[in-house]
Amino acid sequence: MRNFRLVDKLCKEKRFDHIVCYIEEAHARDKWSCYSFVDFDAPVTQEARGSLALRLVEASKTRPELCLVDLVGEELMERAFAAFPERLYVVDELGTVVFRGGVGPDHYIDGFEQFMSTFANQSMCKGGEQL
Amino acid sequence: MEELFSWDLPPEAERLVIAGQAFDYRREDYVEEVERSFSPASLLLYNKARSEGEAKVGERVPAWVRLRVLHEEREDNLCDLLAIRKRRAVLNFGSLS
Numbered sequence: 437m438r439n440f441r442l443v444d445k446l447c448k449e450k451r452f453d454h455i456v457c458y459i460e461e462a463h464a465r466d467k468w469s470c471y472s473f474v475d476f477d478a479p480v481t482q483e484a485r486g487s488l489a490l491r492l493v494e495a496s497k498t499r500p501e502l503c504l505v506d507l508v509g510e511e512l513m514e515r516a517f518a519a520f521p522e523r524l525y526v527v528d529e530l531g532t533v534v535f536r537g538g539v540g541p542d543h544y545i546d547g548f549e550q551f552m553s554t555f556a557n558q559s560m561c562k563g564g565e566q567l
Numbered sequence: 568m569e570e571l572f573s574w575d576l577p578p579e580a581e582r583l584v585i586a587g588q589a590f591d592y593r594r595e596d597y598v599e600e601v602e603r604s605f606s607p608a609s610l611l612l613y614n615k616a617r618s619e620g621e622a623k624v625g626e627r628v629p630a631w632v633r634l635r636v637l638h639e640e641r642e643d644n645l646c647d648l649l650a651i652r653k654r655r656a657v658l659n660f661g662s663l664s
Contacts, residue, residue, distance in 0.1 A: 457634075457658050495663060496661075502637075506634060510633070515620065516628075517622045518620030527655070533628060536624050
């Protein structure tokens with residue numbers, strides 16, 4: 437969540453929709469507990485996961501256009517995008533992936549700012565992984 | 568190395584460790600990483616973070632991705648959702664922690 441505001445700011449500046457995708461908590465108390473402020477276990481119901489997604493959006497102090505939540509028990513977003521624990525993708529108007537960031541948290545933001553600053557002049561760019 | 572992995576791993580995690588996929592023991596920070604992530608559950612999560620997805624640059628978003636839209640009591644398909652919106656978008660995957 438560290439760079440959510442930066443992502444949101446760039447989306448607003450460059451006129452991209454900011455879509456928050458909540459898949460799974462990185463350090464839920466019963467999984468990979470690292471932080472004392474995480475006072476909840478990994479959700480086992482869709483409602484509980486939705487509540488955490490809402491909490492994430494509120495805590496980030498950003499205003500995404502949309503928030504999507506992975507389906508409990510299926511985790512299709514997570515599998516399709518190898519998105520755990522954090523990751524950025526950019527898609528164009530046709531739904532084509534034009535940027536794929538690195539695996540978070542260490543490489544989550546790599547290349548994203550540069551991509552967003554140059555995307556207006558290019559139809560497709562290669563992203564953080566330099567595919 | 569055997570000593571490091573002496574806890575009771577679930578079979579799937581054990582296989583990952585043996586295959587060298589969960590941790591790259593050639594890395595200098597290998598022992599530190601293992602200690603920091605000292606549980607079978609975290610091993611599995613760590614490996615997940617290093618997995619490959621189907622979504623690739625230059626390709627359409629995978630067609631089989633279903634999801635729930637927050638505040639809406641319905642499931643949707645990501646491809647359909649993006650097609651209807653017809654907007655450039657940043658998909659921002661994150662968590663509270």
